[in-house]
Amino acid sequence: MGSRWRATASLLLDHVTTKASDFLSPNLPKPLNRSHPLIQTVRGFKFRPFSAIPSRVSVYSNEIESGSHDLALNYPLGPKEDEETGKIPVKAYFLCTSINLKSMQAENLSNVVPPTSRSTNYTVLRFFNFSSDTSALGIGGYVSCRYMVVFQYGSAVLFNIEDHEVERYLEIVRRHTSGLLSEMRKDDYAIIEKPLLAEDMQGGLDYIVLKTLDNDSIRIIGSVLGQSIALDYFVSQVDGMVEEFSGINRAMEKTGTFTMGRKKLLQLVGKANSNLADVILKVGLFERSEIAWRDAKYAQIYEYLREEYEVNQRFGSLDYKLKFVEHNIHFLQEVIQNRRSDLLEWCIIFLLSIENIISIYEIVQG
Structure with missing residues (x-):
């Protein structure tokens, strides 16, 4: 009987001790399992090792001792959070007509993200920004990651980079460009x-x-935004040609002739053909994404963004304008050709007239 009472008292004592401990320290964090395979610690900073296998990216995160193993480094987007504060900014730029990806990768080798497809017309760079925060509870730190997707045809798409930081990252690209635009x-x-x-x-x-x-x-996301901003540039180039031909047509309406030379016309022919070739071949507007082909999740994102940016419709408009330019070029080529034919005919008439005059002179002298 005595042993039964002692056992009961022991259980009650353990229960009271546990409740008192929970009451006095309810919010103390649980010890962090530092042996987790996805966590590495470097001087107090923890981050996930990256590989070519698709994984959750590190964009922004407070990595204070929280006991969490989820190192997504993302904005904490809870259901009550304002959407504006949780947005990761994305900025697309079209800087030039060509970027040397090999030299840029060699210069930023430690920042290159290993590719997951066979495409060679772009590269992804990741930059870490280590910051620290001191509070009354101690010192903590966070790792902020910036991503930059650079395309061989001249586009660069920046992720999680604020306006005041843009120029620093674009300068990395400019060192390897050719055909730099005066206004990006x-x-x-x-x-x-x-x-x-x-x-x-x-x-x-x-x-x-x-x-x-x-x-x-x-x-x-980078591929669609890069193509979209490049398409904007090529559309503006074609719009310039359309405006030039419209001016020629208005002048012909008033004067009945035009003054464009054959050399200028051939330059316009070359410009129109190169723009169309660049959009189809270099930008790869109609090449299916290998990543989207592998996974329906990415295919959904890919198709949504192409629809959102009206890529197919804008290319249709570009193609229509190029056909207008092509029609005008053919017409003006015929006019120039007729001019040359008329000139040759007059030259032949002149030579025949000279020959006739010489023949008449010889007859008269004989």
């Missing part, structure tokens, strides 16, 4: 990551909501 073109977009999203993605006004933002998502 720019477009803005944004990404929101919501792990609790029911679907893989959801569209918004100038932004896209993703359930998981990983390296391949960045590649897909």
Whole structure:
């Protein structure tokens, strides 16, 4: 009987001790499992090792001792958070007509993200920004990652880079460019990551909501935005040619003739053909993404963004304008050819007249 009472008292004592401990320190964090395979610690900073296998990317995260093993380094996008504060900025630029990717990769070898497809017309660079934060509870740190997707045809798409930081990153690209534009073109977009999203993605006004933002998502979004901003440039080039031919047609309407030389016309022919070839071949506007082909999740993002940016419709408009330019070029070529034929005819008439005059002179002298 005595042993039974002692056992009961021992259980009550353990229960009271546990409750008192929980009451006095309810919010103390649990010890961090530093042996987790996805965590590495370097002087207090922890980050996930990256590989060519698609994984959740590191964009922004406070890595204070929280006991969490999820090192997505993402904005904490809870259901009550304002969407504006959770947006990851994306900026697309068209700087030049060609970028030497090999030399840029060699210069930034430690920042190159290993490719996951056989495509060679772009490269992805990742930059880490280590910062620290001192508070009353101690010292913590976070790792902020910036991504830059650079395309051989002249586009660069920047992820998680603020306006005041843009020039520093674009300068990395400019050192390896040719055909640098006097005025680059720019477009803005944004990404929101919501792990609790029911679907893989959801569209918004100038932004896209993703359930998981990983390296391949960045590649897909970068490819569409890079093509879109490049298409803007080529459309502006063709618009300039359309305006030039419109001026020629208005002048012909008034005067009945035109003054364009054959050399200028041939330059316009070359410009029109090179623009069309660049859009189809260099930009690869109709090449299917290998990443999207492998996974339906990325295919959904790819198709949504192409529809959002009206890539096919804009190319259709570009093709229509190029046909207008081509029609005008053929017409003006015929006019120039007729001019040359008329000149040759007059030359022949002149030579025949000289020959006749000489013949008449010889007859008279004889």
